[in-house]
Amino acid sequence: MGVPEEEKSSLLLDEKLLCFMEQLELLEAKRATLNSLIEQGWFSISKARYSMGNKQVSALQYASEIEPLVYVHARTQDTSKIDFCTERPAQHCNNDSCKDQRSVEDIGPREEGVRRRNKPKKTEKDTSESEGSEKSPEINPVQKSDQNPQQDPLKWFGILVPQSLKQAQMSFKQVIELSAEIATLQAAVLNIRQELKLSMSNKRTARERLGSSVGQDGRLHNSIDSEQEEAKAEHQATDSQ
Amino acid sequence: MAGRGKLIAVIGDEDTCTGFLLGGIGELNKNRKPNFLVVEKDTSITEIEETFKSFLVRNDIGIILINQFIAEMIRHAIDAHMQSIPAVLEIPSKEHPYDASKDSILRRAKGMFSAEDFR
Numbered sequence: 001m002g003v004p005e006e007e008k009s010s011l012l013l014d015e016k017l018l019c020f021m022e023q024l025e026l027l028e029a030k031r032a033t034l035n036s037l038i039e040q041g042w043f044s045i046s047k048a049r050y051s052m053g054n055k056q057v058s059a060l061q062y063a064s065e066i067e068p069l070v071y072v073h074a075r076t077q078d079t080s081k082i083d084f085c086t087e088r089p090a091q092h093c094n095n096d097s098c099k100d101q102r103s104v105e106d107i108g109p110r111e112e113g114v115r116r117r118n119k120p121k122k123t124e125k126d127t128s129e130s131e132g133s134e135k136s137p138e139i140n141p142v143q144k145s146d147q148n149p150q151q152d153p154l155k156w157f158g159i160l161v162p163q164s165l166k167q168a169q170m171s172f173k174q175v176i177e178l179s180a181e182i183a184t185l186q187a188a189v190l191n192i193r194q195e196l197k198l199s200m201s202n203k204r205t206a207r208e209r210l211g212s213s214v215g216q217d218g219r220l221h222n223s224i225d226s227e228q229e230e231a232k233a234e235h236q237a238t239d240s241q
Numbered sequence: 242m243a244g245r246g247k248l249i250a251v252i253g254d255e256d257t258c259t260g261f262l263l264g265g266i267g268e269l270n271k272n273r274k275p276n277f278l279v280v281e282k283d284t285s286i287t288e289i290e291e292t293f294k295s296f297l298v299r300n301d302i303g304i305i306l307i308n309q310f311i312a313e314m315i316r317h318a319i320d321a322h323m324q325s326i327p328a329v330l331e332i333p334s335k336e337h338p339y340d341a342s343k344d345s346i347l348r349r350a351k352g353m354f355s356a357e358d359f360r
Contacts, residue, residue, distance in 0.1 A: 059258065179330055
């Protein structure tokens, strides 16, 4: 009864080990892709630096307000398995035409504010009315800050950036996607490793238990045999008498 | 916060950080704390370690990307991190190619096949 159990646990262990190896292989393949993509990205950044100037592509160009354009969701699945997946919130008004429309809207109220500055003093009623109308320019900075999060990091380095910088952005976007996949695989590898360790120790304890029980059986058989021999000897003695 | 998802943090050289920020992972939060650290020649190991630990403590960070040569400087801190979130990913840098034998995750996985396990 004990042997099939051991076989079963061995098969399970083999299955897990194969799964572990597969995950490691996949991890290695993804790592290789990530490395080549990063290299490609660096090469494109270097090309952009060459064409734009040494100081034009550096940490000094980072914006003062930076909002993330990509998020990662860590979903915990059954048996502590974690799945990382990236999400890019939909960028509204990313087209140039849409941006143009916004810029026109922004300019309008500002001009109005300047015009009002030169107006002669008004009565109290007029001032109360104008307070209401002056509220509209106050809203604009809020709209502007709403627009900021959607700002493409490419714009930090200028309006007309070289194609190589766009290529660098594309490669790093792919790297970000891949890094989430690699994080998932790493978590899976560590998880399987833990499971393997547990089932290995289980198998070892089961084997030890089986070994000890077999030992006891052996001792039992030996004692029975010796008793039978003693009985035989006694019989022989009585027969001779 | 729950619906928004987590951030990806980077500790790396200038080009690595620039690349990932171009990809759109950068954030400066309300306290003007960034989720990235540009490591230069004069950046101290203590600063790197403190930043790494602060990223570990932040619950809005899901993945930490770190150049492998920088990870080597703070290996003890990386090895001490056992949780799966945030996940720590070691990436190559321009001067130092990726070496799988140095990666803490792969070393942990490799450690499974010790002589003791094959008894």
